[in-house]
Amino acid sequence: MAVFVYAENINGVYKKAAFEAVSYAKAVADKLGETVTAISVNPTDSSDLLYKYGAEKVISIKDEGLKNFSAKAYAQAVNEVADGNILVFPHTTDASSIAPMLVIMKNYSLITNVLEAPESITPFQVKRRAFSGKGFMHAKADAAGVIVTVSQNAFGVKENSVAGTEEVKNLTVVNEDTKVLSHEQSSGKLDLKEAEVVVSAGRGMKGPENWVMIEDLANTLGAATACSKPVSDIGWRPHSEHVGQTGKAIAPNLYIAIGISGAIQHLAGVNSSKTIVVINSDPEAPFFKSADYGVVGDAFQIIPALNQKIKALKG
Amino acid sequence: MKILVCISSVPDTTSKINFTADKSAFDKNGIQWVINPLDEFSLTKAVKLQESLGATVTVANVGDAATEPVIRKALAIGATDAIRVNTEAKDSFSVATEIANIARNGGYDLILCGKESIDYNGGAVPGMVAQLLNHPFVNACVGLEVNGTEVTAVREIEGGKETISVKLPAVIAGQKGMVDEKDLIIPNMRGIMSARTKPLHIQEPAGSEVKVQGVSYDSVPARAAVKMVTPDNLDELVRLLHEEAKVI
Numbered sequence: 001m002a003v004f005v006y007a008e009n010i011n012g013v014y015k016k017a018a019f020e021a022v023s024y025a026k027a028v029a030d031k032l033g034e035t036v037t038a039i040s041v042n043p044t045d046s047s048d049l050l051y052k053y054g055a056e057k058v059i060s061i062k063d064e065g066l067k068n069f070s071a072k073a074y075a076q077a078v079n080e081v082a083d084g085n086i087l088v089f090p091h092t093t094d095a096s097s098i099a100p101m102l103v104i105m106k107n108y109s110l111i112t113n114v115l116e117a118p119e120s121i122t123p124f125q126v127k128r129r130a131f132s133g134k135g136f137m138h139a140k141a142d143a144a145g146v147i148v149t150v151s152q153n154a155f156g157v158k159e160n161s162v163a164g165t166e167e168v169k170n171l172t173v174v175n176e177d178t179k180v181l182s183h184e185q186s187s188g189k190l191d192l193k194e195a196e197v198v199v200s201a202g203r204g205m206k207g208p209e210n211w212v213m214i215e216d217l218a219n220t221l222g223a224a225t226a227c228s229k230p231v232s233d234i235g236w237r238p239h240s241e242h243v244g245q246t247g248k249a250i251a252p253n254l255y256i257a258i259g260i261s262g263a264i265q266h267l268a269g270v271n272s273s274k275t276i277v278v279i280n281s282d283p284e285a286p287f288f289k290s291a292d293y294g295v296v297g298d299a300f301q302i303i304p305a306l307n308q309k310i311k312a313l314k315g
Numbered sequence: 316m317k318i319l320v321c322i323s324s325v326p327d328t329t330s331k332i333n334f335t336a337d338k339s340a341f342d343k344n345g346i347q348w349v350i351n352p353l354d355e356f357s358l359t360k361a362v363k364l365q366e367s368l369g370a371t372v373t374v375a376n377v378g379d380a381a382t383e384p385v386i387r388k389a390l391a392i393g394a395t396d397a398i399r400v401n402t403e404a405k406d407s408f409s410v411a412t413e414i415a416n417i418a419r420n421g422g423y424d425l426i427l428c429g430k431e432s433i434d435y436n437g438g439a440v441p442g443m444v445a446q447l448l449n450h451p452f453v454n455a456c457v458g459l460e461v462n463g464t465e466v467t468a469v470r471e472i473e474g475g476k477e478t479i480s481v482k483l484p485a486v487i488a489g490q491k492g493m494v495d496e497k498d499l500i501i502p503n504m505r506g507i508m509s510a511r512t513k514p515l516h517i518q519e520p521a522g523s524e525v526k527v528q529g530v531s532y533d534s535v536p537a538r539a540a541v542k543m544v545t546p547d548n549l550d551e552l553v554r555l556l557h558e559e560a561k562v563i
Contacts, residue, residue, distance in 0.1 A: 010473060069477070071442060071452045093472060097454035100407070100442025109526040110407060110439050125530060131341075132433045134332040136533040143526050177451035177482045181467065185475035193473070197562070221563060232491075239457065239492040240471055245328050245433055246352045246491055254562035265328045271535055275560040277552070278541075288541050293555055297546030305546075309553045310563060 002084035003029040005038050005055065008095050010185075012044030016157060016194045017090035017150075019053050023158040024150045025088040026054025027117045039081055041066050041074060051164030053157065058164060063171045068180035069094055073173045075101035081169055082106075085145035086124070092193070096149050109141035115154040129154075132245040132268040152193045153251040154272070192241065195224035197254045198273070200243060202228035204259015204280065204299055208236035213300070214258065217307045220314070226250070228260045244269035258299050262287020279303070316370040316461070318361045319423040321414050321440065322389055323351040323404070323432040324382040334532040341434070341532065350385050353429025355392075357489035359499050360459055361427050362393035368461060371395045375417050377410045379403050383515070390510035391502035397513070402520040405528075411443035412523035418448055423484065425466065430455050430488040435529075445486035453481055457492030 005025035007018040018040075025036045038047075038055035047058035059081050066077055075098045087102070089095040091113055103110040113129040119138065124146045130137040192198065199218040205211065211225070218225045225241060232242040243250050245265040255273035259280060260266060267290055270276070278291035279302055288294045295302055326332070327347040335342050350358065361372045374389040374397040376382055386397045400413045418426055426448075431438035445452030457476065458469030468487055469478050481487075502510070544552040556563045 015473070069472075071454060072445070075446070093455045093470075096438050097442055097452065100411075100439040101446040101452060103408075103439075104411075104443055104446035110437075110443075111527055112437050112439055127533075130435055130529075130532070131326075131332040132436060134535060135334065135341075136535070137435070138530045138532070140528050140530045141526060142528070177485070178453070179480045181478040181480055183472075183475070183477045185472070189474050191473045233496040242491065249436075254556070254560070263329075264331070275556070275562045276538075277556070288543075290538060291541045292538060292560065293552060294541045294543045295546055295549070295552060296543070302546050302549065306549050306552065309549050313553055313557060313563070 003032065003034050003036050003086045003088065004082045004084040005036055005088040006078060006090070006095055006098070007038040007040040007043070007050055007055070007058070008090055008092055009040055009043045009045060012042060014043065014045045014049050015090070015092065017092050017152050019049070019157045020152065020155055021088050021090040021150050022050055022053040022055050023160065024117070024155045026158070026160050028086055028088065028121070029054070031118070031121060037084065039078055041077060047164060047166040052159055052161050054160040054162055056162050056164050058166045060166055060168050061171055062168055063173055065173050065175055070175045070178045071097035071101055072177065073175035074098045075105060077171055077173050078102055079105045080171060087145070087147040089147065089149045091149040091151045099147050099149050103147045106145055107143070108145035108147050109143035110147045111139045111141055112149040113151045114148045115151050117155070129249070129272070133249050133271050134268050151251065190224040192224045192226055192243070192248055193250055195252050197221045197223035198226050198243070198250060198252045199223045199256045199258070200226035200228070200260065201231070201258040202260035203230050210300070211237070213303045217303055220307050220310050228266050257287055258303065260287060261285045262290060316368055316425065317421065317423045318364060318370050318372045319375055319418055319421065319426045320354070320358045320361045320372060320389070320394065321375050321426065321428040321444070322354040322358060322385065323429070324348045324376065324378055324385040325351045325432050325434045328352060328433065332534070334534065338531045338533065340529070348382070348385055350389060351429050351432045353431060353433065353490050355429070355499060356491055356493040357427040357429055357487070358389055358392060358394065359494045360489060362500060363494065364461060365393065365395070373398060373421065373423070375414055376400070377402060377404045377413045386515060387510050388502060390513045390515070391506040392500045393506065395513070397515045399515060399517050400520050401517050405525045407437040407439035407443060408526045409523040411440045411447060413520055414440065415444050415447035416521050418444065425461070425483060426450070426486045428486070428488045430490045441486055441488035448484070448486070450484050450486050451481050452486045452488070453479060454488045456487050456489045459487060459489070459493060
């Protein structure tokens, strides 16, 4: 039961989700007395970064044809080198696009959004996120092989240094179906799903011009910014920042919700956060019932004051 | 142009999720069912393409007779006709196999889905359908235009967007942003009346294999009681976050 893991990189640089997936694969391999082989497409980062989390071998696929992402072409490439019957992917957009295609190529089972190490290997059984964070499912796979995608920030990144080796594989995958026309990436912005701290705000902020305050607090905390559904619907913030049932599901260590009442759909997307702080002027806001810490008051006074105090703490 | 839109019938977004006493299944008691919201973005896009390109829009659903009100709603929104595969949806692979069969037999140019359902959150059906048909696949789309034998899709990537041209036939999984929330179509009386007479074909399943089973389910554990801090004592909040929760 060899264990393989897809180590995703963005423009050659490994993502935190890749380290988390390798950590997960290592936990599975340890249960089996096996080793972990990581696969990456055109990485520029050193393989040492993956040895650190337990990958004993890194297969580095080199292919100019895979310079741009295509789910189908990437699935073909991974299929050519992934020789194991347990494959681990992070649950990122790209990886969770490849995994369903690969699982058909291999005739394996697919369990997505997994949260913990498997409860059993044969048959493969694992706890996964379901009902958009309103419940959990223990899923069992009936197949000779299984692919899992690991929900971001769920299992965690665990250092487990091993001595590793790298193998470079030159492939030439044909990709005639898709062509990337343009690629816009905002530099220096934290990935919301990977962020350890998220500062989020809702209609209580009264207008998009007041987000400067949210961004200031986020900068102090090294946090990503998010918003509630009404805010992205009105167009105050981009859709990509909407967290909740029909937006992104996140699981940071700290989630600060400002001026968000806490509708059930919003809670669904954020209740996996380890610690939740709610700041709202309405003492009856339902969100307080799902929070660890709460402050009732005017966000426009609380946020700058809180920002100053955290700055002082951080020195 | 022929468009196939795959829809799933899911609990309304305001539903509280409960499980049966033995935790072996989702408790459907008292649940209102709706079109999976992420599918609805794709359905609305398809109806808009129907208007601008003269396309036909067929809705596909894998589900028992209980899903028909949701299919009728899709017809009321503007789909041309619908196909229901008469079986309970059990896992992504069996659903994808049934959808791929419909797509293969119907010769669709474009297959649209939501990127995942808000109940089981598998996010696997669109990619599986694409591979079963050997079509290109673009996930998490927030924009789509058809240009002859190609589509231009905008997909969300971590920290940005990417615009891709894709040859048809293709499978596209949409999400919020595919159309604006304000552009979602609320069926009017005329739509509802015409949906009653639009064709809803029922076909028996091909009997595809179920590969993943839900063994048991858990609810989300309740959090400990909230600790309230007054606005004039933010030092205490900072202390709690630093010393107790150890998150800053």
